[in-house]
Amino acid sequence: MNWEPWTGCYKISDGCTNCYFYGPHAKRFGQNTIQKTDQFNWPVRKNAKGEYNIKGNKILPTCFATDFFLPEADEWREEAWSFIRERQDIEFLILTKRIDRFPVSLPADWGDGYGNVNLGCTVETQELADYRLPLFLSYPIKRRFIACAPLLEAIDLAPYLHGAEHVTVGGETGRDARECNYDWVLAIREQCVKANVTFWFKNTGSLFRRGGAVERVNPFKQSGLAKELGIDLLHGKRLF
Ligand code: SF4
Incomplete structure (x- = not known):
């Protein structure tokens, strides 16, 4: 199961050309509608016994049906970071084509990064690698991976x-x-x-x-x- 706090996306680079948002999904939902979902605070929701609905000790793919760093999500992202901070027992796996927007809405206590965030930078071509990866490496991120x-x-x-x-x-x-x-x-x-x-x-x-x-x-x-x-x-x- 993935955590999709918001949904919708639009093209940012060559690798987006055949993204599923431009196929049947787009026809049904509208490709550029960026909306908060009812899963927004899912990682910190608790049941009647006061236990988290999502158990810990797991990897949670985050924003795989959108992009965590969309400008439209800037005002929501700070709260999303606070959910991530609260769930130190979950590894949040975030993949982005917008790494240059990483510093926007970064929480004040980010420091050199949250240890439970594994951030992936997507690069599809050499030009994108040479643009995105120096930025990616320059940001305070504890755990990084590259997705070609x-x-x-x-x-x-x-x-x-x-x-x-x-x-x-x-x-x-x-x-x-x-x-x-x-x-x-x-x-x-x-x-x-x-x-x-x-x-x-x-x-x-x-x-x-x-x-x-x-x-x-x-x-x-x-x-x-x-x-x-x-x-x-x-x-x-x-x-x-
Ligand atoms: S950034 Fe990702 S989700 Fe958004 S349009 Fe491009 S490929 Fe699709």
């Missing part, structure tokens, strides 16, 4: 890996998906080997180029195929 998703070209992450706990890579999914080239994936993996960083090939995407051929991969098989390739790394070392 959808991976749209070869990216050299080497200058930025010293600050990341792990890297995830994934291709684009959907009818109009752009190709994910396995050579690009392997090159990023090699950079992670050299930097002793954990690497996870999350999914192949719908159009997967490997060994000179392009394969169309069913959305339900993309993660399985990525796993079968057996290239994931733990701290730069093979997992098996």
